Amino acid sequence: MSIMVGLGIAVLVGCFPKASEVIRNLPVENKEQILSKYNAEQIAEGKVLFTNNCAKCHKLKEPESRTPEQWNKTLKRMIPKAKLNDRDGQLVRAYLIVNAKQG
Numbered sequence: 610m611s612i613m614v615g616l617g618i619a620v621l622v623g624c625f626p627k628a629s630e631v632i633r634n635l636p637v638e639n640k641e642q643i644l645s646k647y648n649a650e651q652i653a654e655g656k657v658l659f660t661n662n663c664a665k666c667h668k669l670k671e672p673e674s675r676t677p678e679q680w681n682k683t684l685k686r687m688i689p690k691a692k693l694n695d696r697d698g699q700l701v702r703a704y705l706i707v708n709a710k711q712g
Contacts, residue, residue, distance in 0.1 A: 655704030
């Protein structure tokens with residue numbers, strides 16, 4: 610019985626894309642594109658997630674220290690390490706891109 614439950618969970622987990630896969634496949638968006646998808650409350654939640662999860666392992670970078678392209682590259686590596694789910698990973702990404710160095 611417990612083997613069947615374990616197999617069921619493994620199958621379910623395998624069916625959902627991991628945050629790193631979702632982030633990897635997202636196009637690099639600019640600030641305006643992000644603001645058309647996310648409201649201020651979601652951006653603020655992204656900041657809290659960034660602060661609470663990323664600071665566990667290292668000093669935080671200021672969002673404006675990188676461009677959206679640079680943040681996308683960083684997030685592809687770091688979101689899996691932080692074990693963020695798809696939703697939380699996208700909120701962190703939204704916060705960072707809205708506040709990223711533009712240009």
